[in-house]
Amino acid sequence: MALALRPRRTGWLQRVQVPVQVVLYIAFFLLAQLLVDGFHLPLPANIVGMLLLLALIMLRVLPLGWVKAGSRWLLAEMLLFFVPAVVAVINYSQLLRVEGWRIMLVIGISTLLVLAATALVVERVYRFEIWLAKRKQGNRDE
Structure with missing residues (x-):
């Protein structure tokens, strides 16, 4: 039985992963806001941003691992919202x-x-x- 070994992330990479992913979410929101304003879309920017993010993940342009830790952190802190x-x-x-x-x-x-x-x-x-x-x-x- 062969075990698939994953390379361990270094400490500094783990510490910056969540903030970088949250900044990525903010960038998607700002891009979506520009799209909504520019094309006069009848949807709010947060929905357009989520659809854009979903499309990039489904098309495998953006790997799921690049957004997973940030989304888990945001869900864990949802009570603050x-x-x-x-x-x-x-x-x-x-x-x-x-x-x-x-x-x-x-x-x-x-x-x-x-x-x-x-x-x-x-x-x-x-x-x-x-x-x-x-x-x-x-x-x-x-």
Whole structure:
């Protein structure tokens, strides 16, 4: 049994990897902002930047390893992005006392609708893939 050995990264490379990848994300956002402004796209720059990044990864222009550590770090620190929402809840506590049940009702119903739509799409795609597999198996038998 042969083990695939990976070259170990040096200490300084590990320390600069995440900041360099975050700078790469910022560069994608700035490029996307230029594209949105220049072509008057109806999408926000963050969506265009993510689509651009996804396209580069799917086309294998940009290796996944070049963005993996930065994305893991950002996901781990995502709680910091919710601090403004908590501050808003504190600032508008009177609104939540009066209209809170309506806000929670809307959030609950919309969450259920999103879950139901996702389940429906997953079920349809699953059935379609089963149908494709049966069709492919039928073609092999002939």
